[in-house]
Amino acid sequence: MSLKNGHDFDAGRRTALVVHVEPKSRKAIDNLDRDAHARLAEAVGLTAAIGLDVVGEHIVPLSRAVPATLIGSGKVEEIAAQARALEPEVVIVNAQLSPVQQRNLEREWKSKVLDRTALILEIFGERARTREGRLQVELAHLTWQRSRLVRSWTHLERQRGGFGFLGGPGETQIETDRRLIGERLAKIRRELEGVKRTRGLQRRARKRVPFPVIALVGYTNAGKSTLFNKLTSAGVLAKDVLFATLDPTMRGLKLPGGTKVVLSDTVGFIADLPHELVAAFRATLEEVLEADLIAHVCDAAHLETEAQKADVLKVLAELGVEPGRDRPFIEILNKIDVLDESVRAGLQARATARPNTPAAVSALTGEGLSLLLQRFEDMVTGGNIVLRLALEPSDGEGLAWVYRHARVLTRDDNGGNGIVLTLSANPQEVEKLGHRFSGKLSVNQDVMA
Structure with missing residues (x-):
C-alpha cells in the first residue's frame, strides 16, 4: 500500500x-x-x-x-x-x-x-433481488441503452455480413443491435404484464378481506424501511445506504382501535430519477396507485428536506398520483432523534395540536409512533360509519358478501343462534349494504369507525 x-x-x-x-x-x-x-x-x-x-x-x-x-x-x-x-x-x-x-x-x-x-x-442492477425486480431493471437499462444507439454508436454503422441469422443482408450493426434490444424489450414487457396480472389478482384477493392499504413513499434513505420494520416487526433490509430497498414488501398491521391495515414499503425516490426507471417500475409502484393512504416519509434532519419532498411529489405526479387530492395523504418527519431538542419539541407540539400537520417521529427510537398509528387510524377510517348486522347462521353467501364489501370489526356467532357483525363502511358502502340486507342492518350515525 x-x-x-x-x-x-x-x-x-x-x-x-x-x-x-x-x-x-x-x-x-x-x-x-x-x-x-x-x-x-x-x-x-x-x-x-x-x-x-x-x-x-x-x-x-x-x-x-x-x-x-x-x-x-x-x-x-x-x-x-x-x-x-x-x-x-x-x-x-x-x-x-x-x-x-x-x-x-x-x-x-x-x-x-x-x-x-x-x-x-x-x-438498481446490483440491488434487485426478485425476478420481477431484475426484469424491471433490465427493461429500464435496455430502454436507456436503445435511446443512445443512434447518437453514440454511429461508428458501428458498418455493413454486417454473416449467415443472416441476426438479420437480412445489408443490415448494419446498429440496426442489428437496435432490433435485438427491441426483441428483448418485447419479451420483458410480456413477462412484466404477467407480473401486473398477478399483482392485480393479489389486490383483488386483499379486497375480498378489505383491509385498507397504507403505502410508505419517500426519498431514498429517508428511513422508510426502518419505520416499516419498527411498525410491523418485519426483517426488511434497512441500512444507511441509498436504495437499500428495491422490491416492495407488504405486512399486516393492527392499529390502536383494532383496525387492520396492510402496510407497504416501496422503492425510494431520488432527484432526477431516470424516466426509464419510473416507467419500468410501474408494476411495483402500482401498489402506491392502489393505496388508500399515502404516507410520505421525510428525513427531517437532512439539509435538503424541502427539495427532497418536491422530488418525491414530482415522481408521484409522473405516476398520476396527486396526494391530498385524489386520496388521503400524511407527511411523516422522520429522524427527529438527531434534531436539536427545541426543534424536536416544536415539531411534536405542532403534530399533537393540529391533525393536518406532519407527524414527527423517530423510527429508530420509537418516539412519536403511537401518535402516528392513531393518525393512520383516523385517516383510513375517517367518515366511515359503524354498523350492526345480524345474519342467519345459514346465510354463508351473505356473510361472504359482507367480507367483500365492508370491514368487519367484530364478529359474534351468538352460540349458533345467529351471527352479529360490527362493520365499518363508507357512505357508498352503507348504501350497498342497505340494499342487500334491508331490515337486518342498524346504523349509528354518531359513531365513527
Whole structure:
C-alpha cells in the first residue's frame, strides 16, 4: 500500500472520482434552494452504493452547457489533471450526459465515465433481488441503452455480413443491435404484464378481506424501511445506504382501535430519477396507485428536506398520483432523534395540536409512533360509519358478501343462534349494504369507525 496525494491506494480497490455539475439556473426550475455540497454528498453516496471507493470530489458550477463536453474546456482540463494524479477506475459525473459528451470526456480524462442515470441503473442492477425486480431493471437499462444507439454508436454503422441469422443482408450493426434490444424489450414487457396480472389478482384477493392499504413513499434513505420494520416487526433490509430497498414488501398491521391495515414499503425516490426507471417500475409502484393512504416519509434532519419532498411529489405526479387530492395523504418527519431538542419539541407540539400537520417521529427510537398509528387510524377510517348486522347462521353467501364489501370489526356467532357483525363502511358502502340486507342492518350515525 502506498500513499498518493493524501489517499491510500490498494491494488484491489475500485476507485472513483466524483464530479458534481451544479447548474446556476437550478433554482429557476423548482424555486427551491439546493445545496451543491449536499448534492455532491448524495452523488458520493450513490457511488459508494456500488462498492466504489471515492478518492476525489469536485463541484463544477455550470452557467451554460457545452454541447461537446457539457462543462467548459478549463474545467475539463482541471479534472483531467486530477484524474491523472488519482488514477481512478471511473469518473462519476453527477449530471446527464449525451453519448457524445460521455465519449469526449472519456477521451480527455483517460478513464471510464458514468453519468447519473448510468450510476442509478447500475445500483438498481446490483440491488434487485426478485425476478420481477431484475426484469424491471433490465427493461429500464435496455430502454436507456436503445435511446443512445443512434447518437453514440454511429461508428458501428458498418455493413454486417454473416449467415443472416441476426438479420437480412445489408443490415448494419446498429440496426442489428437496435432490433435485438427491441426483441428483448418485447419479451420483458410480456413477462412484466404477467407480473401486473398477478399483482392485480393479489389486490383483488386483499379486497375480498378489505383491509385498507397504507403505502410508505419517500426519498431514498429517508428511513422508510426502518419505520416499516419498527411498525410491523418485519426483517426488511434497512441500512444507511441509498436504495437499500428495491422490491416492495407488504405486512399486516393492527392499529390502536383494532383496525387492520396492510402496510407497504416501496422503492425510494431520488432527484432526477431516470424516466426509464419510473416507467419500468410501474408494476411495483402500482401498489402506491392502489393505496388508500399515502404516507410520505421525510428525513427531517437532512439539509435538503424541502427539495427532497418536491422530488418525491414530482415522481408521484409522473405516476398520476396527486396526494391530498385524489386520496388521503400524511407527511411523516422522520429522524427527529438527531434534531436539536427545541426543534424536536416544536415539531411534536405542532403534530399533537393540529391533525393536518406532519407527524414527527423517530423510527429508530420509537418516539412519536403511537401518535402516528392513531393518525393512520383516523385517516383510513375517517367518515366511515359503524354498523350492526345480524345474519342467519345459514346465510354463508351473505356473510361472504359482507367480507367483500365492508370491514368487519367484530364478529359474534351468538352460540349458533345467529351471527352479529360490527362493520365499518363508507357512505357508498352503507348504501350497498342497505340494499342487500334491508331490515337486518342498524346504523349509528354518531359513531365513527
